[in-house]
Amino acid sequence: MRIRHNDIEINKTDPFSNCKLGRKEYALVLTDIVKNFNDGFVLAIDNEWGTGKTTFVKMWKQYLDNEDFKTLYFNAWENDFEQDILVTLISELKELKTSKNEESFKKVINKAFPLAKSLALGLLKTQIEKHVGNEFVQEFINQTSSSIADGLQEQIEIYTSKKKSIAEFRQSFEKFVSQTTDSKPVVFIIDELDRCRPNYAVELLEQLKHLFSVSGIVFVLSIDKVQLGNAVRGVYGSDLIDSNEYLRRFIDIEYSIPEPDTKTFTKYLYEYFAFDEFFEEKQRLQYRELQQDSSTFIKFATSLFNYERLTLRVQEKIFAHARIALTQFTANNYLVPSLFILLIYIKFKHNSIYNNLKNERYSLQELINQVESILPENVSEDDSHMYLYTLSMLLRSYNNSREYPNKENLIVTDESDSKQRLTFTSKFDKTENNKKLLGFLDSSRGYYSKMHDMGIKHLLKKIDITEKIMMN
Numbered sequence: 001m002r003i004r005h006n007d008i009e010i011n012k013t014d015p016f017s018n019c020k021l022g023r024k025e026y027a028l029v030l031t032d033i034v035k036n037f038n039d040g041f042v043l044a045i046d047n048e049w050g051t052g053k054t055t056f057v058k059m060w061k062q063y064l065d066n067e068d069f070k071t072l073y074f075n076a077w078e079n080d081f082e083q084d085i086l087v088t089l090i091s092e093l094k095e096l097k098t099s100k101n102e103e104s105f106k107k108v109i110n111k112a113f114p115l116a117k118s119l120a121l122g123l124l125k126t127q128i129e130k131h132v133g134n135e136f137v138q139e140f141i142n143q144t145s146s147s148i149a150d151g152l153q154e155q156i157e158i159y160t161s162k163k164k165s166i167a168e169f170r171q172s173f174e175k176f177v178s179q180t181t182d183s184k185p186v187v188f189i190i191d192e193l194d195r196c197r198p199n200y201a202v203e204l205l206e207q208l209k210h211l212f213s214v215s216g217i218v219f220v221l222s223i224d225k226v227q228l229g230n231a232v233r234g235v236y237g238s239d240l241i242d243s244n245e246y247l248r249r250f251i252d253i254e255y256s257i258p259e260p261d262t263k264t265f266t267k268y269l270y271e272y273f274a275f276d277e278f279f280e281e282k283q284r285l286q287y288r289e290l291q292q293d294s295s296t297f298i299k300f301a302t303s304l305f306n307y308e309r310l311t312l313r314v315q316e317k318i319f320a321h322a323r324i325a326l327t328q329f330t331a332n333n334y335l336v337p338s339l340f341i342l343l344i345y346i347k348f349k350h351n352s353i354y355n356n357l358k359n360e361r362y363s364l365q366e367l368i369n370q371v372e373s374i375l376p377e378n379v380s381e382d383d384s385h386m387y388l389y390t391l392s393m394l395l396r397s398y399n400n401s402r403e404y405p406n407k408e409n410l411i412v413t414d415e416s417d418s419k420q421r422l423t424f425t426s427k428f429d430k431t432e433n434n435k436k437l438l439g440f441l442d443s444s445r446g447y448y449s450k451m452h453d454m455g456i457k458h459l460l461k462k463i464d465i466t467e468k469i470m471m472n
Helices: 024-036 053-066 085-096 102-115 121-131 134-142 146-152 163-180 198-212 225-236 243-248 262-272 293-308 312-326 337-349 351-358 364-372 381-401 432-441 457-463
Strands: 041-046 071-075 186-191 217-223 253-255 411-413 420-422
Touching (some): 053 217, 163 198, 198 225, 217 225, 262 293, 293 312, 337 351, 337 381, 337 457, 364 381
Parallel strands (some): 041 217, 041 253, 186 217
């Protein structure tokens, strides 16, 4: 049994063979863009955190490699501790060095020398030796004329003013790129830029624009544009900065990977975390009331995730937690799958509601008000039926767990017309006098079972993983 979602294995021959989201078609679209506009540009793949961008760009990189593109992958977040971005980026280019372009690569390094931001020659030499290798250290030493050495003793904060040095660097870099590949551009993927220190992220963008933007190389930024925009505003110290306009200076093409089909991904997570080991266990299936639990679990999770537009990462976390919690149930324990997954969702996304519910701080009306405020609106008729049943079980089990003085009647009989009515009102139930919800809560209408005696603490203790795990 798995309790976390591991990185997907990328098959070198068929990189998208293990992709469960059908994203190969988007890689083909992006490949066509790169192939047909190879004069150099910056492409941003803009999706929220937790939507699988890193996995996608790694699969796409392998696909490009198989198509004879020269590619580089750089995780900016893992490297934002480095002191000199220029040196770090050039060090990545070493992967492209061959006997054919070695001299050009040396010239790139030499032209970068007066632009480096290091405080002292010794520090720069250490950085170069670390990233590029001993073979190039002597090249730097040979460049230490008095004028350059003097320049390196001061921190160069605005290198863009050095127009001549920048022009020479760009010329040497473009020559290196042209000798690296023939008809296809180099594709340099920069991932996780939005998670870096704000100063690092902004400076990297500036250097891409002013130093590395040349023909023959395509930079791919895998980002969450909203988060990167926050970094921009943080660096400039003002919420008035138009971050979108700022980022347009650096990004030529924006692309968002379409969201995957929720049902497909939910079923994948169900299989990945082996929920059938619990739901389809033979002893459990002996009980008629439990035989539909697996299909109910998938159906409700799919509906909830789809309406709430949860990121893939949040969906994974909810499923992983649900799988751990299930290890505390015995084969004959009632679960109410839709209520179970709803409570875990509330725990992850609306923790204050979860804690108040757990500590019985709500009246029935307050509870339904709070939960309905986070439920999706305008659901289908079929889904509405499922949500109302889940609400009825939430209210019933919550009331069951309360001490006797705090219990409330769920239903009362109106003396004026002898009709039964709920003691609270539901906005989710659009029927007159909440007839549907009343039907679920009125046990005399044929809905009663031993499951209705269940207290919500039975679920909460397991969701909080406070009981003994029932597994070998």
